[in-house]
Amino acid sequence: MAEQVLELSEKRTPKLVIVVPCYNEEPVLSKTFQVLETILNDLMVNRMVNDTSRLLFVDDGSKDATWPMIDAEHHQQPLVTGVKLSRNFGHQGALLAGLTTASQDADLMVTIDADLQDDPHAIIEMVSKSENADIVYGVRSSRTTDTWFKRWSAGQFYQVMHALGVEMIPNSADFRLMSKRAVQALLSMPERNVFLRGMVPLVGFPSAEVEYARQPRQAGTSKYPLRKMLSFAFDGITSFSTVPIRLIMNLGIMIVIIGIGLLVYSLIQQMMGHVVAGWSSLMISIWVIGGIQLICLSTIGEYIGKIFSEVKRRPRFIIETDTYH
Numbered sequence: 209m210a211e212q213v214l215e216l217s218e219k220r221t222p223k224l225v226i227v228v229p230c231y232n233e234e235p236v237l238s239k240t241f242q243v244l245e246t247i248l249n250d251l252m253v254n255r256m257v258n259d260t261s262r263l264l265f266v267d268d269g270s271k272d273a274t275w276p277m278i279d280a281e282h283h284q285q286p287l288v289t290g291v292k293l294s295r296n297f298g299h300q301g302a303l304l305a306g307l308t309t310a311s312q313d314a315d316l317m318v319t320i321d322a323d324l325q326d327d328p329h330a331i332i333e334m335v336s337k338s339e340n341a342d343i344v345y346g347v348r349s350s351r352t353t354d355t356w357f358k359r360w361s362a363g364q365f366y367q368v369m370h371a372l373g374v375e376m377i378p379n380s381a382d383f384r385l386m387s388k389r390a391v392q393a394l395l396s397m398p399e400r401n402v403f404l405r406g407m408v409p410l411v412g413f414p415s416a417e418v419e420y421a422r423q424p425r426q427a428g429t430s431k432y433p434l435r436k437m438l439s440f441a442f443d444g445i446t447s448f449s450t451v452p453i454r455l456i457m458n459l460g461i462m463i464v465i466i467g468i469g470l471l472v473y474s475l476i477q478q479m480m481g482h483v484v485a486g487w488s489s490l491m492i493s494i495w496v497i498g499g500i501q502l503i504c505l506s507t508i509g510e511y512i513g514k515i516f517s518e519v520k521r522r523p524r525f526i527i528e529t530d531t532y533h
């Protein structure tokens with residue numbers, strides 16, 4: 209009898225919360241509601257998740273009608289709930305806010321972008337794989353809808369990260385399923401500079417992958433222009449690796465050795481009476497070394513800046529209101 213009860217409670221259908229970060233997503237939001245509601249309904253009808261499951265839209269300080277739309281949908285359709293952040297905290301902050309809210313009582317959490325670029329139908333496969341895995345990564349099987357530049361730069365980025373020893377799942381964005389214990393482990397990482405793609409694999413636990421084809425954005429515009437993309441990549445590298453600092457050290461040592469070699473060489477030349485017409489070589493070395501010093505200083509400054517923002521321990525997000533319960 210007791211065994212039977214245990215088995216029943218182990219097999220109970222999980223509560224799923226789908227977390228959707230939204231920043232100025234007004235143009236696409238009504239379609240997103242419709243698509244995700246249908247999928248969550250299907251999952252509930254098939255008893256893959258229980259009927260307390262919810263969609264959780266996180267308004268990341270949008271300047272358009274995103275929050276009024278989420279609020280209105282909540283009143284019409286109880287499956288939809290929302291969290292409103294006090295200002296724009298960025299994609300990663302919005303995801304953390306959603307996961308923190310949902311992890312109070314959800315057993316499974318999926319994060320997906322609001323623009324429907326990641327195929328929401330993959331959520332069904334993710335849920336079925338979650339029986340044997342704590343983390344199910346959505347992996348893009350094709351990125352033909354991204355521009356060649358985005359594909360090329362993403363490829364370069366994964367290579368650099370790999371070379372720096374950071375484990376990442378290539379072609380996986382922030383579309384994944386996590387169990388409650390995986391989310392709790394993730395949230396226990398205290399860093400302020402959040403880079404979920406690097407942090408999630410550090411959680412460990414059994415994981416699985418689900419492939420899907422990446423679609424073009426359904427409406428609205430990308431919130432990641434080149435400038436933001438570069439700074440995201442730079443943050444990813446400097447939050448996860450101190451290899452750049454070591455490279456700078458090696459570079460410095462190499463330059464000092466070359467410098468000493470040159471000094472010895474020019475001293476010998478002078479002793480032998482050769483006149484060194486040194487103006488150009490002097491100028492070149494001043495500029496080259498000056499440049500290298502600036503790069504080194506700014507790289508070290510970047511790390512000091514990171515340390516500065518970590519020690520301040522400011523909140524990673526601030527919730528203004530929510531309609532989760």
Ligand code: UDP
Pocket residue numbers: 228229230231232233268296297298299300302320321322323325429430431432
């Ligand atoms: N996003 C956010 N806060 C931001 C920027 C973006 O919550 O400051 C959300 C955005 O609404 C979307 C997701 O993050 O749901 C990914 O953004 P986007 O689609 O613009 O990026 P891309 O797919 O072009 O890399």
Ligand code: MG
Pocket residue numbers: 321323325425430
């Ligand atoms: Mg997108």
